[in-house]
Structures are given as structure tokens and as C-alpha cells.
Amino acid sequence: MKQLMTLNDQSWKRLTFGLFTVLVLLTFAQPAAAHHPFGGETPSNLWQGFLSGLGHPVVGFDHLAFVIGSGLIAAKSKQGWLIPMGFIAATMLGTGVHLQEMNLPLLELVVSASVLAVGILLTVARPNEEEKSFPYTMVILLGSAIVGVFHGYAYGEAIIGAEMTPLIAYLAGFSLIQLTIALSSYKLAQTLLAQLSTPSLPLSRLIGCGIMGMGIVFLTSAI
Template identity: 50%
Template sequence: MIYKHSKSTKFRAENQFKTIKATVIFTCASLIFFSTVESAIAHHPMGGITPANFWEGLLSGMGHPIIGIDHLAFVVAVGLIAATIPNGILILASFLATAMLGTGIHLLSIDLPLTEIAIAFSVVVFGVMLAFKQKLNTLLLIIFAGIAGIFHGYAYGEAIIGAEMTPLLAYLIGFTAIQLFIALLAMKFTELVSNYWQNQFLALIRFLGLAISAIGVVFFTNAIL
């Protein structure tokens, strides 16, 4: 009886993992498909209209990292990597802080060249690091995430140029909060998979890394061409 129960539990776990894997494959395939669409629309959650009040600023800020597939892919990658190394939360903190700095740089009308290329490159690099995971240096990851955050934040700044202080602050709160939520969700997902499907964990993380890097390659190609 114990053997049958153990075998049944293992069978259910394998079926659950297959369901998760199928869902991940479908989601990643959809993201890659939609990332081929003109990426410029991702930088205008309000349709190009500058937010005029707190709620518009908040919703615009929350929308940008979600409808910007390249931004979304990078935030997910940050969360996945942060969950697999000691003090990984510092990588997320570095990205969030410098993203706000990058928005400020844009609002000060300071030109940051090759922004789209840098964003796409950051997605590719973090995806590759997930797919071919070696022993990653936390300090280097913090620095790289910080540099990437400046470029991602600079792109976010495009949608808030000309706004008053209230919607501007709401915009900063919005995109910081949603990115924190997405990254923490990715970290929780990693924790659950590693606990319940240990044998398949590395394979799934590697697949996610390849999918994220594929999204980055699409955007990198679009940025160059």
C-alpha cells in the first residue's frame, strides 16, 4: 500500500510538472510571437497621452513593464536568477533602484545612446546565464542588473515626459511596484518548482533561460535593423 501510494504521488507530481511545462512553453511562445510586433507601442501604455493625475500615472507605470515584452522578460529573468543564488534579492534591489534613476536621466533630457540595443542585450545576457548556469558572482550580477536598470528606466521615462509631479511620482511607484511583484512571483515559482520537482528543476530553468534569451534576440535584431 505504501509503495502504491508513493507511486501514485510520483505520477501526480510528474503530470503536474508536465502541465506546468506545457503552460510555460505556450506562454513563452506567445511572448516571442508578440515581441515581433513593433516594439515602440510598448513604451506608451496610455496610447502616447501623458498621464494627467495620480491614477493615470500609477496605471501607466504599472502597464509599461507588462506590455513591454522585453522589460517583462528581463524582470522575470532577474527574479529567477535572484531565487537561485545567495543574497539574490540584492540583484532585484539594484535593478529597481537604477530603473528609477534611468527615468530621472530621461526626464533631465540627458541623452542615453543605444537604449533599445542595451535593453535587448540585457535580456539576452540574463537569459543565457539562466540557460547555461554556472557559478554566478553576486557582485557582478548586482552591477550588471544596475546598469541594465538605467537603460530600462530610461525607456520608461519616455511615457512620462511633460507630466506634473503627482502623476510622475505615481508613475515611479507604479512601475517599481509591478516589477517587484513580477520578480517576487518568479522567485516564488522557482522555489515551488525546486521543492516539488527537483529532478526537472534545472531543465525547466534552462528552458526558461533559452526562451528569455530568444525574446532578447528578437528585440536586439529589431533594434539593429
Template identity: 45%
Template sequence: MYAKFSTLLNRKLVICGLTGSSLLLSSSPALAHHPFGDKAPANVFEGFLSGLGHPVIGPDHLAFVIAVGFVAVVFQRGLLIPVSFVVASLVGTIVHLLNVDLPAPEFFISASVLLFGLLLALKNSLPSGVVIALAAVAGLFHGYAYGEAVVGSEMFPLLAYLVGFTTIQMAIAIGVYLTVERMGGSREQQTMNLRFAGFTLAGIGVAFLSGVVLN
């Protein structure tokens, strides 16, 4: 009886962690990619706040950062997964600012949520190195989208923006990782909870991907 209650409780905690992402499905795409509307940050304060806001109010970005935290629990050297994603997102932003085009970024961002959800849901046995590389590829596209919000910004607001989105992404991903690690319960219960989270994230990814394809 206690084991069943613990499993249900842990699943409710997982649901709470994902609810914000699913509710944001109805958010305005323009707002999700521009914390200050269409205005580039004009100073360090705006740059930092914009960096903090972009991954959070962008539902596709938020869902993937949460997914990265969950996936980090499953694989060996798991914390390298969010690290590789965040570092690559910095590179992706720079790529955008250098006017280098990446193909279909919104498609690949939505697909990344679906892919990492499936990695959890289907207990994929890919080597951790492959997952780290996939996180890095996803980071390039997420970072490329982040770059749109700071086109035309001066150096210091831009640097503050980079610090902001690096900080918030690492905080969310590591926070999810530590929360799952400290939930307790048996390994089987943890596996079930993670698979449940994976199916939820995969469903969110399908919704995002459908919106991109049908628009």
C-alpha cells in the same frame, strides 16, 4: 516516472510564465512604451496606471523583469538582484527627465534580456555581486525608456508613475522567484527547469535584439 512527470509539469509552468512575453513580440513598439499613447499622465490616477502598465505591455521590459526573478533563484543574495534593478530603473527615469542621453537604450534593453537568459541557460558562475551590478546597469536603460512616457508630467503624476512601475516590477520579479522556489522537486530538476527557462529567454532576447539591429 513521478520525477519525469514533475519535471515536465514544472517546465510547463515555466513556459506559461514566459508565454506572455513571447506573444507580445508582435506588440506595437509605440504602444509598448506609452500606456496612454503619446499622452503624458495628467493626474495621479493616470500616472499610477501608466507606471503599472509600462513594464507589462512593453514586451522587452516584461521579459527582463521575469528573467530577473528567475536569476534571483540561482545566486546567493538573489533578492538583491531585482532590488538593484528596480532602484536603478528609478535612477534611469530621472536621468531621462534631466535630459541626459544614454546611448542606444533599445539595444541595451534587448541585450539585457539575452544576457540574463544566458546566465540561466549556461549556469554562469559569475559572482553574485557582478550579477547585481549587471542588473543595476540594465535598470538604468530600462528606467531611461520608462522616462519617455512621463516627459512633461507634473510632479504628482510623475511620483505616482514611479510608484506604479516600482510596484509592478517588484511584484512580478518576486512572484516569479517565489513560484520557482515553491515548485518542489529535486535540486537537479529545478536546475533543469531554470536552464530551460534561460534558453527560452535567450531566444526571446535574440528576437528583440534582431528587431532593433534590423530596424
């Protein structure tokens, strides 16, 4: 523990580069994994719908990175818990938009850019910065809700053609897993990361660097 707390700037740079490299490699590995649970088959019952909903935000690294990032940003904002809640509500709306066969333009670009944006916000934040103002939280909340519609639209692809029971279970599943991940990262940032972070090793910024790197790779692939 003491060694971690006394790392110098050079060590921090090495850790940043290491995390950045690992996350980029994971990003490149993403296409090898099924982006949809059950191999893309439409859920046919309640349990399949629920499990598919639980899996989609996790097997999609772009969605997972944004949800984790939203929780970390929320921990730095006044009443920041509103940020992931707004995002999750918007993903449900986005899935509904897809089910109504409405098209959203530049889907992959917006989703990729959202990952990059949340990484940048975490990276540029000052380690000892005072609690963000409520208007700042509202701006981030609005942005999260807008991109949440696009993330939810992507989720909707896995449930097209399903009946009402698996559809509702799918919505419940992806809402629950996103809420769990976001609140976990929120609490982690307020407790463990806050205790271990130092001016020379700001852990939230370190994670932000990794998320930003993923966003760059996602955005490059989407262009």
C-alpha cells in the same frame, strides 16, 4: 504530475522548442500593442500616473522578460533578492536621467542585449548547482543596475512633460509592479519550479531558453 517528472530528454527538447516558439511569436506581436499605457498620452493626475507606471513594465515584453529573469536568477544566488532591488532602484535613476534631458546611447541595443544576457545566464546554469557565492551576486547586481538605468530611461518616455504628482505616482507604479513580478518569480523558482524540475526537465533553464529567444529577436530588431 508523475508524467511531468518522468519526461525524457526528447520530451524536454520538444517542450523547449514549443516555449521558444510561443515566446518568439509573442515578441513579434509586441509592436502591435501600445508600448505605453493610455496610448502614449502623458498622465495628468495621480491615478493616471500610477496606472501608467503599473502598465509600462508589463506591456513592454523586453522589460517584462528581464524582470522575470532577474527574479529567477536571484533565486539561484546568495542573497539574490538584492538583484531585483538594485535593478528597480536603477530604473528610477534612469527615468530621472531622461527627465533631465540627458541622452543615453544605444538604448534599444542595451535593453535588448540585457534580455539576451539574462536568458543565457538562466540557460547555462546547472539544475543541481550549489548556491552561488556572494561575489557572484554582486557582479550580477552591478550588471542589473547598469542595464536598469537604460530600462528606466525607456520608462521615462511615457512621463515626459507630466507634473510632479503624476510623476511620483508613475515612479511608484512601475517600481511596485516590477517588485511584485520579480519577487513572484523569485518565490516561484524556490518553490514550484524547484519541486517540479528534474535533471531531464530543468524548468528554470527551459524558461531561460525562452527568454534568450526573445532577447535574440529583440536584439535583431534593434540592430
